[in-house]
Amino acid sequence: MNVNIEFMTNEELVVIGQDGACCPGLSAAPLDEDRAVELARVFKALGDPIRLRLMSMIASRGEGGEVCVCELTPAFDLSQPTVSHHLKLLRQAGLIDCERRGTWVYYWVLPGVLDRLAGFLTTARTAAGAPPEGLPS
Amino acid sequence: MNVNIEFMTNEELVVIGQDGACCPGLSAAPLDEDRAVELARVFKALGDPIRLRLMSMIASRGEGGEVCVCELTPAFDLSQPTVSHHLKLLRQAGLIDCERRGTWVYYWVLPGVLDRLAGFLTTARTAAGAPPEGLPS
DNA sequence: AGCTTGCATTGATGAACGTCAATACAGGCC
């Protein structure tokens, strides 16, 4: 698990897991309560226009790409603390991580998270028919 | 658009579109404000444990499958109105639809919605490198 | 040291949300 910042309390989720397909899939079988709670936290993090745009701006940098907060903040018609707050929520949801380098802080999308989330939603893979063949992950 | 119930006001979203891949994809390019607002509504609908479980129970029926509300309600430790409310939110998000048949009301997942949502999240498809070759969808 | 810039945290406020009891509505059955 990679939180490279000490001065921030690390409350990241591990829901989507670092490896494998996190869980059976939405359509595979009725979700049990605990997994529903964990996964809902991730979707809730994406359930805000600002956070979706933040995710998109960061994810657009591609694998290994980073974005400086100083690029993110002015892109929104919001106060700096509010943007910072949304970034924190995305981080707590286990979607992104950050690192301070000198004066600036850089954010990136945790590798594989989006693909695993997508896999969870996809019905084709989880259907009874096809075997769980090798996913990109 | 398929709302087969007249007595309910139809406020379904069309965000995820009935055909095609809805939009460039989260990682393709920074999401514009309008699309972010629309998509956030869908993710917000999934951002609650109860609604996620409801979706899962309905989606587990597979393509064309339906679930009677009378099966959904007792599965939760909630009042009937609350479950009904969550179903309404999922419907307004454009994720499910329903139909009354006699005394009972049946819900199903709108076809393709989950796969399109998954496609929106997937990075592989939208990356600059690979051509958009045929996905399982 | 002091100043400045970039970002996170705190505390407050109004809006949105999840929940319930009560009620309304639709359809089947007597």
Next chain:
DNA sequence: GGCCTGTATTGACGTTCATCAATGCAAGCT
């Protein structure tokens, strides 16, 4: 018609959320 069952809607209440101004902290500068 009247009654009963299943589901949606209404209205209220407490909690969570998004937002801001003010403040705090880290790092670079002079």
